Amino acid sequence: MMLRDLRLAWRLLLRDWRAGELRILLLALIIAVTATTTIGMFTDRLQRAMVEQSAELLGGDLLLQSPREIEAAWQARAAELGLAEALVLEFPSAVLHDDEMQLSGVKAVDERYPLRGQLRVSRSPYGEEERVDQIPAPGEAWVEARLLTLLGMALGETIELGESHLEVTRVLTFEPSAGGGFFAMAPRVMVNQAILDEAQLIQPGSRIAYQYLFAGEDAALQSFQQWLRPQLEPSHRLLDIREGQPTVGAALERAEQYLGLASLVAVLLAGVAIAMGARRYAERHFDMVAVLRCLGSGQQRILALFLPQLLWLGLLGSLVGIALAWGAQSALFYLLREMLPATLPAPGWAPLLMGLATGLIVLAGFALPPVLRLRSVPALRVLRRELAPMPLRGWLVYGVAVITLALLMWRYTGSAILTAAVMGGAAVALLLLGSGAALLLRLSRLLHRRVGVAWSYGFNNLWRRPLLSISQILAFGLTLMAMTLIALVRGDLLDTWQAQLPPDTHNHFVVNILPHQQQDFAAYLSERDIDSSPIYPLVRGRLAKVAGEPLGDRIQPGDEGAGAVYREMNLTWTDTLPSTNRITAGQWWPEGGPEDPMVVSMEQGLAERLGVSLGDVLTFSFGPQQLEVRVSSLRSVQWDSFQPNFFMIFPEQALAGQPATYMTSFHLGQPQRGELGPMVRQFPSITVVDLERMMDQVRSILDQVTLAVEFVLLFVLLAGFAVLYAALQSSLDERLHEGALLRTLGASRRQLRSGHLAEYGLLGALAGLLAALGSELVALTLYAQVFDLSYRFNWQVWLLLPAMGALLIGLAGFYGTRRVVAYSPLRVLRGL
Amino acid sequence: MSTHPLSENTIVAAQGLGKQVTTAAGELTILQAVELDIARGESVAIVGASGSGKSTLLGLLAGLDLPTQGRIRLAGEWLDELDEDGRARLRGEQVGFVFQSFQLLPSLTALENVMLPLELAGVDKAAAPAATLLERVGLGARLDHYPKQLSGGEQQRVAIARAFAIEPAVLFADEPTGNLDAATGGRIIELLFSLNAEQGTTLVLVTHDDHLAERCDRAIRLDAGRIVA
Known part of the structure; x- marks a missing residue:
């Protein structure tokens, strides 16, 4: 029986396919899988390429720096893990x-x-x-x-x-x-x-x-790090590729979050498209199920016939999607070969399997509920066609779908916060938007008396089926919202990155400027119009005690960041707060120095790690000499600014008498590179460090990340359009029938077409309005919680989205329903 | 409950059958106190005006719906003793249907529509008997046509071929000629009765076509939910 039903299910599927019943569902599924898998493969390869590049800067995946040889056991452990x-x-x-x-x-x-x-x-x-x-x-x-x-x-x-x-x-x-x-x-x-x-x-x-x-392998590196960290001493530094390159690390992390979010949105959108396609599929099979029941099929049998169809559909859609994704990412890498590293890691299997799983899970989560509903189609429908199965009391089924989706999202983003923000945002948005849509629909009735016959026919279509209209407004609204969100975040991310390394970023550091050369060197730079930071004195000193306790007691084992201060530190003095610093607690001293010169301004991250608060007394040692100062302010420092940055800044009087050399940073454009030779000859003691090459590398990584972000946006848009298409198709049957009737009754094509334009235009405008509200709400959460970007109110979206929605959905609806007037009424009335 | 004796030869029986539905206007009685006894091989027409309860009675007799009062015995089994799946099994084994609106599946060809009941019953090579049946109803040249490519009369002939595919003990027909013109309807009736005679099927049909009713062994007339003749 089982095997026979499987074969019959397969034959029914083939027959449905031939009759064109599966196109929408399959198309939505293919787009879902193609979008997520392409994003998955693309980011997987790009991430691995970027990681490899970062690893190239580090010379390995992990670097352990130590003042002496490390224990043999550590090396043995690394060897054991295959590193x-x-x-x-x-x-x-x-x-x-x-x-x-x-x-x-x-x-x-x-x-x-x-x-x-x-x-x-x-x-x-x-x-x-x-x-x-x-x-x-x-x-x-x-x-x-x-x-x-x-x-x-x-x-x-x-x-x-x-x-x-x-x-x-x-x-x-x-x-x-x-x-x-x-x-x-x-x-x-x-x-x-x-x-x-x-x-x-x-x-x-x-x-x-x-x-x-x-x-070595990621997993091995991870477990080695976990094993090693607790055993490290303050003098050890353990750097992985992220810590080794803070700028790249931050960009990579945000890009990963973004790509994760985007794949998630693509999955969500495709899911909605599948749900709509599946609803239409199920409704178009009510009659078939009624006949099957007349012909003797029980409820179990109905499921035994339809569930395998869903499974085959899922496999087919996923495989096609994966194949397309493979092609899409290859084509993309080919198109972008100039911008990418010459050798790229080959696509891995993981994104492919993930694509397959995504296809099946999304199909199960979104298409199962409407298909399960088929089971309860009453046999009596053959005599009384208006009998439809009870709507699902399936909060359980939907609950399972939501949980599955959440798990999928979690897998894609690797971030519980991001998943919760999007799921929560979607749920709140659904509730808010649902009631908002109902309200707007009601308000829009006021338009009724002010428009012509054709338009009022179109608007009437919306009000006559309030539930369908609300669900369509929601689907369109969520789609627009997701697309907007992805576009907004993209813009702000790119801005942030561009701001990080502007073209005039300082690409040279100079140290060892002797005290007597300081004035001359400053003059030398300004005469040649070289953009530079102030010249800072450098005093070598050691932080010995915090609030009377030896420093060693304050440092957590394995905290390499704090361990950096264990060695000699570079201390400086200035009366002007560096432009890339911001006071977060206490006060900066006035020009000319504070009344009590025995103070220091400390970087807040280090202060947190060492448990230092405002007013604590720090003891520094300079050889035999000791200096006690009070922490008068805490500063945040933009470490990736490519300018001299300091953990500790003193007033000049506090460090008076300590031997100092001077340093600065400056920007040399390509045409000015020739200045370096004469500069070194005129100031022979100085050491110039050229960072241009390293910055090039950072820039090229940022370029690639940007590219990935742009590409992903494209796919989200595609998935969004799939939803629009599926949503339009799902109401097409009814409209075709109705249009044919109206034309039989004498409505002109023009009237029908204006009616459709009005209907979908209004639908789109309402959806756009809701999308503006939703995307602002979600952006507010995401920016603060996930991307570490500052949120600003986007008044443009409130104008753009309703207008875009009206235009986009109005035109799509207009185009999608052209069959209503293209076919003869007789053909439509007979054929449905 | 009535204890009407059931003869060996009875294939469809109804005892004290009643059906009420609740509407916005209150309780509405569609059928009441219907007693019925249809013998194996008999052909019976259920006639009456629109709204007299004909189709409801047909739906109850075929086990598509449950009565509010009374019991029905179909092909030796009491329908109220079966669950929905049991009734479905009984329909699959013993019952054929022909409907006013044909109820062909639009995504299947004529041949596949006729194959479907055989496939559901687990017949391996369903195509050959289905094709034979379609030839029998005069559609041997239209096996691969979809329903919408067929005329109304042709669609009903496909439906008849489908109904006879499993050689049912009882065939229920709901206004089988209701959507057809007189000449086409006449040919459909001929077909129905000749297949009925060939297979020895019991025929229960709802109609308000007097010609059709006259062709049956007897007619049961309904008026406002009661049998009047």
């Missing part, structure tokens, strides 16, 4: 050539370095860059171009490093794991670790940073 490992040693050292000497940042690497990314070198200073997979041979050194300038030497000559003599064979242009960025601002030298013993560079007490790089 690859490489060791990099960084330390400052003097490099000699002839009589010239230069303090340099030495990086000694092993054969495994880098785990991610490639070294880039050139064969002449500022020559063409090439990517290489080797590291310097034991007798060689690769150095930055500016070291050659500083030492007055050429490639092929020899430098002395400790006891070893090394031939300089390449110019180093890009090294993964340049790490903290400011860790070593001195010119860079890369050597092979094999020379360290011979060079006798490492002595007890040497200031060495051991950087352990790890790379």
